[in-house]
Amino acid sequence: MIEVIEENERYIKFLLKNSFPAFANSWRRAMKSLVPTMVIDYVDFYVNNSFFYDEVIAHRLALIPIKTDLNRYNFQEKCSCKGVGCPSCQVIFRLNVEGPKVVYSGDLVSEDPEVHFVYKDVPVLELFKGQQLMIEAVARLGIGKEHAKFQPVSVCFYKIVPKITVLENCNLCGACVNECSKKILRIDKKLEVLNILDCSLCKECVKVCENKAIKVEETNDFLFTIESTGALPVRTIMKKALEVLIEKAKEMNKILEEVHQTS
Amino acid sequence: MSGIPFDENSSDFPIRCFSCGAVIAHFYEKYKDLIKKGRTPKQALDELGIKRYCCRRMFLTHKSIIKELIRFHGAVG
Ligand SMILES: [Zn+2]
Ligand SMILES: [Zn+2]
Numbered sequence: 001m002i003e004v005i006e007e008n009e010r011y012i013k014f015l016l017k018n019s020f021p022a023f024a025n026s027w028r029r030a031m032k033s034l035v036p037t038m039v040i041d042y043v044d045f046y047v048n049n050s051f052f053y054d055e056v057i058a059h060r061l062a063l064i065p066i067k068t069d070l071n072r073y074n075f076q077e078k079c080s081c082k083g084v085g086c087p088s089c090q091v092i093f094r095l096n097v098e099g100p101k102v103v104y105s106g107d108l109v110s111e112d113p114e115v116h117f118v119y120k121d122v123p124v125l126e127l128f129k130g131q132q133l134m135i136e137a138v139a140r141l142g143i144g145k146e147h148a149k150f151q152p153v154s155v156c157f158y159k160i161v162p163k164i165t166v167l168e169n170c171n172l173c174g175a176c177v178n179e180c181s182k183k184i185l186r187i188d189k190k191l192e193v194l195n196i197l198d199c200s201l202c203k204e205c206v207k208v209c210e211n212k213a214i215k216v217e218e219t220n221d222f223l224f225t226i227e228s229t230g231a232l233p234v235r236t237i238m239k240k241a242l243e244v245l246i247e248k249a250k251e252m253n254k255i256l257e258e259v260h261q262t263s
Numbered sequence: 264m265s266g267i268p269f270d271e272n273s274s275d276f277p278i279r280c281f282s283c284g285a286v287i288a289h290f291y292e293k294y295k296d297l298i299k300k301g302r303t304p305k306q307a308l309d310e311l312g313i314k315r316y317c318c319r320r321m322f323l324t325h326k327s328i329i330k331e332l333i334r335f336h337g338a339v340g
């Protein structure tokens with residue numbers, strides 16, 4: 001079960017309740033490395049007499065996320081063109097500028113008006129007087145497993161939500177309140193826990209308690225934080241990752257059945 | 264504020280944060296504008312909504328090397 005705490009198109013914070021670490025971690029890993037996005041992967045340089053090397057410019061272009069429509073494009077290896085490159089598996093961005101000028105990501109003209117950079121104001125490089133840059137950059141689909149530039153998320157992590165129990169023999173000495181670095185404990189007639197989601201599971205309160213009256217345990221709940229780079233909405237990333245996981249589970253089932261039949 | 268480089272060339276500012284991978288390059292010129300208006304780096308970064316300290320240090324410690332690159336222009340590339 002999922003309980004959303006904070007959400008917008010690029011960022012989500014939610015609780016995954018009553019699950020287990022194997023699922024939480026495989027979901028996280030799928031979001032990071034198995035969800036495809038479109039990114040510049042190949043750049044043809046016709047003219048470049050700027051102060052930057054071709055490789056540096058190609059590298060910088062590849063790091064700018066592109067708004068991706070997953071239904072619109074195929075993977076190159078699965079495309080009918082067999083990886084040669086055609087309009088249904090790649091998009092070409094063209095640029096021809098002369099200095100003096102700062103080249104922004106928005107200056108690149110896309111072949112397909114629906115496919116464009118998420119941020120149009122990323123400075124790529126500065127051209128000085130008499131310098132020219134003429135390039136053709138090819139974007140294609142890929143997954144984070146292949147190269148980190150294809151990752152649709154920048155920050156994607158979970159933590160186990162703890163449970164803090166105060167036992168009967170607490171003498172309200174307040175040592176744990178002072179020791180807690182996240183300031184989640186308070187004494188108001190009895191020891192109270194303020195915001196359990198802030199707890200970092202450091203267990204300093206357990207160590208400092210002389211009566212051993214406080215207990216910090218792990219639960220089956222997970223607090224996820226996901227931040228999209230903008231290539232895909234965060235909900236799409238979550239959904240697509242689950243689809244990939246289902247595919248993988250089905251494949252695993254098939255392998256198990258085959259093994260079972262042959263043995 | 265002295266010693267903090269804030270008027271560096273933005274064209275070789277890293278596009279992504281080295282640690283977390285968030286896109287940050289489009290904030291650098293806005294950051295410079297805010298500093299020029301008299302904000303401290305802390306206020307400017309808070310205003311731009313850069314929360315994590317990995318991303319914040321990218322702004323605080325950026326040093327443009329384009330002037331150094333110019334000296335080698337034509338010699339090797
Ligand atoms: Zn194709
Ligand atoms: Zn960062």
